[in-house]
Amino acid sequence: MKYRTIGSDPATTREVSVIALGAMLFGSLTDEATSFAILDRYAEAGGTFVDTSDNYAFWIDGGQGGQSEDVVGRWRRSRGVGGEIAVATKLGARPLASGTSYTDNAEGLSAKVIRESAERSRERLGMERLDLLYAHIEDPAVPLRETVEGFAELVAEGTVGLLGVSNHAVWRVERARAIAAASGLPGYEVLQYQHSYLKPRLDVPESIFPDGSLGTVGPELASYLRAEPGLALVAYTPLLSGAYTRADKPLPLDYDHPGTPVRLAALREVTRETGATSNQVVLAWLLGSRVPVIPLVGASSVAQLDESLAAVDLELTADQRTRLDAAH
Numbered sequence: 001m002k003y004r005t006i007g008s009d010p011a012t013t014r015e016v017s018v019i020a021l022g023a024m025l026f027g028s029l030t031d032e033a034t035s036f037a038i039l040d041r042y043a044e045a046g047g048t049f050v051d052t053s054d055n056y057a058f059w060i061d062g063g064q065g066g067q068s069e070d071v072v073g074r075w076r077r078s079r080g081v082g083g084e085i086a087v088a089t090k091l092g093a094r095p096l097a098s099g100t101s102y103t104d105n106a107e108g109l110s111a112k113v114i115r116e117s118a119e120r121s122r123e124r125l126g127m128e129r130l131d132l133l134y135a136h137i138e139d140p141a142v143p144l145r146e147t148v149e150g151f152a153e154l155v156a157e158g159t160v161g162l163l164g165v166s167n168h169a170v171w172r173v174e175r176a177r178a179i180a181a182a183s184g185l186p187g188y189e190v191l192q193y194q195h196s197y198l199k200p201r202l203d204v205p206e207s208i209f210p211d212g213s214l215g216t217v218g219p220e221l222a223s224y225l226r227a228e229p230g231l232a233l234v235a236y237t238p239l240l241s242g243a244y245t246r247a248d249k250p251l252p253l254d255y256d257h258p259g260t261p262v263r264l265a266a267l268r269e270v271t272r273e274t275g276a277t278s279n280q281v282v283l284a285w286l287l288g289s290r291v292p293v294i295p296l297v298g299a300s301s302v303a304q305l306d307e308s309l310a311a312v313d314l315e316l317t318a319d320q321r322t323r324l325d326a327a328h
């Protein structure tokens with residue numbers, strides 16, 4: 001395993017493994033025994049960065065979520081895990097009632113929600129201090145200052161280490177960080193967005209993104225990250241749910257554009273040269289990109305996790321990287 005530092009304030013900065021493990025489906029689609037086996041294997045391989053959320057995975061059983069945090073919490077307790085494994089969780093997108101969703105009935109990002117939801121997450125996870133807490137989705141109804149101050153209070157009292165943000169417009173991330181900086185408060189330092197080798201169309205409206213996806217790394221976010229090297233990018237769904245290697249996992253419709261076959265051809269070529277799998281080439285490409293990315297991989301078996309972890313040792317040549325980058 002390799003490691004890198006996230007966060008820039010010496011008081012809260014920490015080292016994490018370069019590959020993060022997503023626990024989204026643990027306790028719902030992935031049963032507890034398998035989830036424990038995957039977590040055990042990840043820790044044994046030196047993995048130290050586990051990702052969950054207070055709403056995972058409400059859409060599986062129609063409830064409000066929490067199974068994933070529960071499983072990670074039980075795993076931590078049963079294995080006696082302490083601060084060596086960083087756990088990141090998220091709030092803001094938990095449905096307020098069973099049978100509803102973040103699209104129409106999300107808990108949001110008010111000061112009250114931030115305090116109460118973080119407390120519930122700490123209980124489920126069995127942690128005095130959450131290593132990293134993200135704002136999961138935007139809440140346009142709450143003034144940004146209230147959200148910024150709500151998160152900062154948790155850092156000040158020591159119940160949260162680092163702050164992160166996911167699925168927000170870049171302008172909103174920057175504005176929240178500016179509000180925090182002007183008040184001497186901690187701001188978002190870890191950005192979690194969907195990112196992979198293939199690029200989706202960004203202009204297709206989605207439920208919470210009427211102008212097209214704000215949850216995917218596009219040109220504006222890439223430019224922001226290059227300008228702000230203190231920020232860390234965590235990339236979710238980097239393997240497109242298995243679509244690179246599996247016929248049973250077709251690419252989503254927003255990848256249906258002329259750039260996709262060109263990029264897939266470059267990927268297949270480099271895959272053949274390396275003798276690795278396409279999944280591993282995609283992960284190696286992310287790990288070594290100009291703005292280094294922390295791939296956040298999901299797995300429903302130990303074998304899938306092993307395939308992803310092996311990408312840490314795959315070094316692409318400069319020529320392979322140039323060809324992958326140039327394919328559009």
Ligand SMILES: NC(=O)c1ccc[n+]([C@@H]2O[C@H](COP(=O)([O-])OP(=O)(O)OC[C@H]3O[C@@H](n4cnc5c(N)ncnc54)[C@H](OP(=O)(O)O)[C@@H]3O)[C@@H](O)[C@H]2O)c1
Binds near residue numbers: 022243
């Ligand atoms: N911030 C956000 O809004 C957001 C959104 C989505 C996800 N996330 C986070 O990101 C994590 C990863 O996201 P995800 O969508 O990739 O995860 P996921 O749905 O938890 O898992 C990815 C799926 O891809 C397949 N897969 C994984 N490794 C594979 C391999 N080596 N070969 C073939 N198929 C493989 C498996 O499908 P099968 O089970 O069908 O085999 C696996 O369940 C999540 O667990 C969550 O923590 C965050």
